[in-house]
Amino acid sequence: MAKGSVVGNLAEDLGLHVRDLLTRNLRVSAEKQYFTVNMESGNILVSDRIDRESLCLQNPLCVVPLEIVAQNPLNVFHINVMIEDINDNPPHFPQNNIVLQINELAMPGTRFGLESAIDADVGPHSVQSYQLSSSEHFSLMMKGKTEDKNAPELVLTKPLDREQQSSHLLVLTAVDGGDPVLTGTAAIQIKVTDANDNAPVFSHDMYKVSLRENLPPGTSVLKVTATDQDEGVNAEITYSFKSLRDDTGNIFMLDHQNGEIKSKGPIDFETSKSYTMNIEARDGGGMTSECKIILEILDENDNTPDVVFTSVTSSITEDAEPGTVIALFKTHDKDSGENGEVTCVIKEKVPFRIESSSNNYYKLVTDGALDREHTTEYNVTITATDRGKPPLSSSTCVTLHIGDVNDNAPVFHQESYVVHLAENNPPGVSIAQVIAYDPDLGSNGCVFYSIVASDLETRELTSYVSVNAQSGVVFAQRAFDYEQLRAFELTLQARDQGSPALSANVSLRVL
Secondary structure (H helix, E strand, O other), rough: OOOOOEEHHHHHHHHHHHHHHHHHEEEEOOOOOEEEOOOOOEHHHHOOOOOOHHOOOOOOEEEEEEEEEEEEEEEEEEEEEEOOOOOOOOOOOOOOEEEEEEEEEOOOOOEEEEOOOOOOOOOOOEEEEEOOOOOOOOOEEEEEEEEEEEEEEEEEOOOOOOOOOOOOEEEEEEOOOOOOEEEEEEEEEEEOOOOOOOOEEEEEOEEEEEEEEOOOOEEEEEOOOOOOOOOOHHHHEEEEOOOOHHHHHHEEEEOOOEEEEEEOOOOOOOOEEEEEEEEEOOOOOEEEEEEEEEEEEOOOOOOEEEEEHHHHHHHHEOOOOOOOEEEEEEEOOOHHHHOOEEEEOOOOOOEEEEEEEEOOOEEEEEEEOOOOOOOOOOEEEEEEEEEEOOOOOEEEEEEEEEEEOOOOEEOHHHHOOEOOOOOOOOOEEEEEEEEEEEEOHHHHHHOOOEEEOOOOOOHHHHHHEEEOOOOOOEEEEOOOOOOOOEEEEEEEEEEOOOOOOOOEEEEEEEE
C-alpha cells in the first residue's frame, strides 16, 4: 500500500473523540515506524514501505504489533496489523540448469527427484503446480515432500537407449496461484549413462538433531551415511545439499565425501528455532537418493534484558498521593522460556515502587510521602533480570525532580524582639529589623512584612513607625519623646506569596 493509505480509524475503535487525540498526545511506539496516527482524523496511516517477505519470511500469518501510548492519563493500547500477501514474487529454481544422469537400463516408472521451486510469497500466491515440456520419454508427477509443499518428480515413461540418443533436454516450469500467474523455469539436461542398477541407500530416511545455539564454527553437527551395492565407480558416493535456502547454506557446510555436516556461521536461536534440509547421495553412475534432516536449535541465555521508558513525567510535586503514576516502561529480552522471563526491581531505598501492567509493561508509582525541602530529586535505578542460569541483568537510571508546594510557613529568627532607642532620634531612622525564613521555592518562599497590631492607636501608628515590606526593617517616622512615650509594642507579620498564603507573627517591643 502507498504511503498515507488508511489502515483503520484509531479514535473510532478506541471510543475516543478526535479532539482527545491531541490532548492525550497519542503516538505510535514501535521499533520501526511503519505506521503513524493522523491527529486530525484519528486514522492509522501507512508511513513506510511494508514488505511482508522481509517482515515474516515464509510465515503465512504476518502480524505487525503496534503500541499506541497515550498521556493524561498514561495508558497503552495494543494493536495488531495483519499484513496480507500479494503476488509480487515469481517462483524460481535454486538452479537454472539441472543435469540428471540416467542409466539406459532404467525401467519405465522410475522416478527422479527434482528440486522444488522457491517462491517468497505464501498461500495461494506460492508455487501451486509444475509443467514439463513435451517428451515421449518423460512425464511429471508430484510427490508430497515436506509440509504444505509438493516436490516435482521426473518419471521415465519409455525405455532409454544411449546408443540411439545420449541426451535429452526438457524445460520444467513452476506456476504460482496469483492472478495473473507468475512462473519460473529451469532447463533439465538428461545424460543417458551405461548400466548402474543400484541407487545409494541412506541409513535413515530422516535425521533429527538438537543443537545449542552459539556453537563454535567447525563443530560437527551430524554425519549421514549412504551405501551402494554396486562396485567400482558406480558405488562411489558423493553428498550434496538439495533445495537449500541461502540462510541455511551460510550457517552449515557439508563434506561432500564423507557426509559430515559442520557449523559454518553463527547459530542464533533468536534468528531461527530450527532448520530443515535435504541431502542427496549420488553414486558414480548418477543414481541418487535423498534423506531429510531436521536441526532443532536450543535456546541459550545469551541476550541481556533491557528497559525502555516510553513515558516519564518530568516533575512530581511533593504533595503527590501514594500510587501516582510517574513513568511507563517496558522490558524486552530476545531469549525464550525462562531465559526471556524478566523481573524488575528498584535497589535504592526510595519512595517509589514498580507495578506490573501488561505485555511486559510496568508503571513506576510513588510509594510514600515526598518532601522537596528534604530531597529535591531522586536517581531511581531500575534493574531488569531474567531467569536464565546464570541470570543476565541490566540497569537503567531515571532522574525524578520533586516540584515545590507551599507547605512551609515563614519562621522568624527570634521568638520576640526588644530594642532600645534614645529619645530625640532623627525621623526616618532604622530602629530594628525582623527576619523570617521560608524554605519553599519561588513565590512560595518569598516573604513580605507588615505591621498587623500595636498598642498604639491606629491613627497614631502610621505617624510613629513603618516597616519595609521586603527587608523587614522598622523605621521611626518621627522623633520620640521619652516624657510622652516610654514604651510601645508592635506585632509584625511575615507572609509568603503561595496560594493559599502562609504567615507567622512576632512581637517587637520598643523601649
